[in-house]
Amino acid sequence: MTPRVVRPDGRGFLLFDAHPAGCARSVDDLAAEAGPPAPPPARRPVALIIGSSAGYGLAAAVAGIVRHGIDGVAVCFEKPPTARRTGGAGWYRTRRLAELAAAHGSRLEFVNADCFLDSTRAQVLALLAERFGPVDHLIHSVAAPRRPDPATGRTLTSVIKPLGAPYRALTLAFGEEGAPLLADAQIAPATEAERQATVQVMGGRDWEDWVGALAGRNLLGPRFRTVALSYVGPEATAPIYRRGTIGAAKDDLEATARRLTGALPASRGGGAWTSVNGVAVTPASMAIPGIALYAALLRRVLGDGVDGVQSPLRQMVRLWDLLAADAEPPTDALGRIRLDDWELRPEVQREVAGAWDRVSAALDAGGPAPAGGPAPWLDAHADTAWLRRELLRLYGFGLPGVDYDAPVESDLPWPGPSVPATALPPVPAAT
Numbered sequence: 001m002t003p004r005v006v007r008p009d010g011r012g013f014l015l016f017d018a019h020p021a022g023c024a025r026s027v028d029d030l031a032a033e034a035g036p037p038a039p040p041p042a043r044r045p046v047a048l049i050i051g052s053s054a055g056y057g058l059a060a061a062v063a064g065i066v067r068h069g070i071d072g073v074a075v076c077f078e079k080p081p082t083a084r085r086t087g088g089a090g091w092y093r094t095r096r097l098a099e100l101a102a103a104h105g106s107r108l109e110f111v112n113a114d115c116f117l118d119s120t121r122a123q124v125l126a127l128l129a130e131r132f133g134p135v136d137h138l139i140h141s142v143a144a145p146r147r148p149d150p151a152t153g154r155t156l157t158s159v160i161k162p163l164g165a166p167y168r169a170l171t172l173a174f175g176e177e178g179a180p181l182l183a184d185a186q187i188a189p190a191t192e193a194e195r196q197a198t199v200q201v202m203g204g205r206d207w208e209d210w211v212g213a214l215a216g217r218n219l220l221g222p223r224f225r226t227v228a229l230s231y232v233g234p235e236a237t238a239p240i241y242r243r244g245t246i247g248a249a250k251d252d253l254e255a256t257a258r259r260l261t262g263a264l265p266a267s268r269g270g271g272a273w274t275s276v277n278g279v280a281v282t283p284a285s286m287a288i289p290g291i292a293l294y295a296a297l298l299r300r301v302l303g304d305g306v307d308g309v310q311s312p313l314r315q316m317v318r319l320w321d322l323l324a325a326d327a328e329p330p331t332d333a334l335g336r337i338r339l340d341d342w343e344l345r346p347e348v349q350r351e352v353a354g355a356w357d358r359v360s361a362a363l364d365a366g367g368p369a370p371a372g373g374p375a376p377w378l379d380a381h382a383d384t385a386w387l388r389r390e391l392l393r394l395y396g397f398g399l400p401g402v403d404y405d406a407p408v409e410s411d412l413p414w415p416g417p418s419v420p421a422t423a424l425p426p427v428p429a430a431t
């Protein structure tokens with residue numbers, strides 16, 4: 001395809017195109033954040049990371065490569081480039097991840113396929129059996145809107161709705177010129193069928209199927225440790241998140257961890273845990289009403305210093321250190337690893353809750369922010385400029401050192417089989 005200039009163009013938080021060089025650069029930034037390698041293990045751990053192209057799964061892959069020299073397989077589900085549109089951002093991030101792995105001597109295979117399908121499991125298990133052997137760590141970090149029902153083949157769709165009573169969501173968006181706009185929306189409660197479908201899609205079923213499939217092929221390492229990602233979050237979003245349909249799915253995920261642990265050889269240090277992580281700006285989280293505003297309020301309260309918002313990369317460095325340690329990971333009373341400790345500190349939550357109430361009252365009193373500029377009351381409480389930057393970065397825009405006026409080739413292939421270590425080629429820089 002002829003190279004062309006790629007600009008941010010889209011609707012709401014969703015952009016239609018991703019910038020290939022910007023996406024590559026965002027992986028380099030994660031790698032730089034991962035810091036020096038941890039003390040080298042006696043042998044490279046074999047990892048299976050599902051959901052490796054974005055958000056927490058991408059951070060897990062980068063931290064695993066840079067700090068622990070993992071080998072293994074990374075699975076995600078990304079849109080390839082077409083004649084009209086670029087590929088999904090994760091398509092280009094995965095290409096760079098493959099280069100990063102090669103530069104660190106990690107043998108990683110990248111599979112772009114629907115993790116819910118038996119055919120994907122068969123493909124991944126064959127790769128593991130042929131190239132790597134038993135798996136030490138499985139990280140399941142999937143956020144999917146739908147899955148095929150294994151019983152009927154029909155599509156099950158997850159919904160993000162409250163249970164039992166309606167929820168007034170405060171939704172933060174950006175207008176044409178990038179000005180933040182706050183509005184509210186009443187969200188009706190889910191039906192029982194919707195709750196069940198959400199649990200099927202986002203609950204523990206897929207994770208359990210993967211662990212079962214590995215066990216069935218004798219591909220569980222002697223001290224197999226597996227983690228799936230969960231979230232708790234603030235009281236303000238609890239009706240739509242933790243006490244809503246998606247919370248029901250997370251309850252199921254957490255119950256699955258307990259069930260899986262019972263079935264694993266725990267005496268040798270293995271186990272299954274959910275890891276409750278902090279809020280992060282990702283395609284998945286921005287689809288949840290209220291989360292964009294909450295993230296911007298939290299950022300205003302915490303900033304990004306040592307005690308500030310912990311990035312997904314920083315949290316995944318912590319997770320890998322727990323997985324690699326001899327000791328069992330410390331957990332809360334429900335058996336969950338807590339990487340959201342920085343977010344849920346009571347004094348932080350009190351401040352954010354106060355800001356939420358003030359923003360909500362100002363919206364009631366004055367209506368939405370005026371077009372063309374942020375409402376002062378919104379900007380006082382919410383770091384909307386940071387949120388907008390983060391949203392653009394998800395698609396590879398706004399990264400330093402990338403020439404956004406230069407035409408760029410978007411028709412780039414999926415990374416082939418893993419290659420030996422080479423010097424990491426530079427991302428095309430601004431001229």
Ligand SMILES: NC(=O)c1ccc[n+]([C@@H]2O[C@H](COP(=O)([O-])OP(=O)(O)OC[C@H]3O[C@@H](n4cnc5c(N)ncnc54)[C@H](O)[C@@H]3O)[C@@H](O)[C@H]2O)c1
Pocket residue numbers: 050051052053054055056057058075076077078090113114115116140141142143144145229230231232276277278279280281282283284285
């Ligand atoms: N973002 C947050 O604020 C947050 C906080 C705590 C926990 N979590 C949890 O972390 C997990 C990942 O969320 P995220 O926000 O990083 O999501 P994300 O949207 O950034 O990434 C989702 C990943 O899942 C992959 N994926 C989606 N459907 C797939 C499919 N059918 N087959 C294979 N791969 C598929 C995507 O390719 C991508 O790699 C979720 O369980 C989420 O609940 C997220």
